Amino acid sequence: MTMMNRFLSLILLLCWALQAGAAPLTIEITEGAEGALPIAVVPFAWAGPGTAPGGADVGGAIAEIVRNDLQRSGRFSALPVKDMLARPQSDADVEFRDWKVLGMDNLVVGQVRPNGQGGYLVSFQLFDVFKGEQLTGYNGPTTSRDLRSTAHYIADIIYEKLTGQPGAFDTRIAYVVSSNKADGSQEVSLKVADADGFNPQTIVTSSEPLMSPAWAPDGRRLAYVSFEQKKASIYIQEVFTGRRQKVASFKGINGAPAWSPDGRKLALTLSRDGNPEIYVLNINTNALTRLTNHYAIDTEPAWSPDGRFIIFTSDRGGRPQIYRVPAFGGKVNRVTFEGDYNARASYAPDGASVALVTRQGGDFRVAVLNLANSALQVLSEGRLDESPSFAPNGSMIIYATKINGKGELAAVSVDGRIRQRLALQEGDVREPVWSPYTKTNRRNP
């Protein structure tokens, strides 16, 4: 990182701190922001009679969430509010000249008004500043409870319109937190939050370890490992009802659940036959198929997006490396050759690359391996980074890191340019997994 970039990153952090108050998100531009699209998101205006309930700046809050989302994707550079020369409310007030002067390519303006049912009606318009024309717009109802989600959805629309790629802001993450209770005992929780770390909700709590959460492709169920019965078992839990079932509780290890793309099967690690092997469990029939047969450790399976292959970690070559096996059984091929420790791989949504943990010297880092040319790009800088998980649009990777000895979550754009910390709350936070797209977070504009 050059001095200039260091300086820019400091300025950006300062602006953020001033503007966002106690937001639990810090954004660090790690490699400069060249190529990021300049965009201005004007605080949405309150267009209702009187003021918003409690005098809250609802429109300002929505615009801030949109700015944060776009900024942290690494694809945009959002203009701080204090640098805006005007605050237009709709196309009628927009003077494109004001925004050209500031070097903005795009401009977003919006309004919030009460919808008469205790909720709000939110509208926005996205403009191309140079052409002076509207690119898209949105007009939809929301509630105070869904305001953040609505803002993420608006960010998704803007992101898709301007990059051609679907946005992944209106999605969720799941992660594990351990904390010490007042009596000194440990409490482990599995939580679900918005993709930016807000709105955390606990879905399981235990005094024994919880591990390896995995989203079903429908985004409505999580598989995970629980030691609550003083042994490892795999459960599948419905995220929104809390209903769950135990699907694997064999002798020994029951670990590393991974969903097939069709949501009908789980790949998992069982040591019931003596040492850890990869199996595939049909969730409906309970039929169990063994995929690997080796005296080494085989674990951490992950399905390719087309469902044809399973990659996994194995030390059959002496050191942990990534291997690949056809999902219905067959010849095992080694995938990683660089370095002496590669583990916990998972496919990008397009199947062209995998994220994994690699050891560099004594440090464990998150990296992306291009499967076509075997190029390995290291994306993180920590000493103990682990558990990388792709956003459903493949644009970012969320992972676990240690900061001052405490587990925290971080995210990085896949080009490595933008890195951010999600400083969530007290406790040791780990094993983040990014949800797939779900129908529930695709409202109609």
Next chain:
Amino acid sequence: MKLRALKFAPLLALALLLAGCAGTTDTRQAQDGAPITEGGQDGAADGAQTSGAQEGGTWSGSPLENPDSLLYTKTIYFDYDVDEVRADYRDVVAAHGDYLAANPAVTVTIEGHADERGSREYNIALGERRANGVKRLLMAQGAAESQIITISYGEERPAAMGSGETSWELNRRGEFVY
């Protein structure tokens, strides 16, 4: 006895650390806690009983609680990314194997643990290898397979917090839980 208590001070400190930091279950805390009071924390009310027992010159409790016995050691440590029992713990494991062989009604759970480096599920597998290695040595001494339960916690239940070799070497361990 004073000298002996001093000699075991580092172990007691470790036991305290384990009890305090590991966030373990109530039953395990009770077991870890027992030697702490017996070790004669000066001024502790329970300490008086311990010195009374020592005057007789014999240990009247379970050999598992006797600081003079190899069985008193219930945690053994491993080298980094190695599952083989270290040479300096072979005698301890053998003593536990002999004890199990002589007491067929006794069962033990061997917990395998790893330090935080590397991926979590791989560390679960590594912890299981460690536990299984201990189990094989116990059986070589004549313990029956039915007496031994193994479980791997990987890096999920560290004995010591912190990210450095001093913590890591305390976390790469096998524990005998009777």
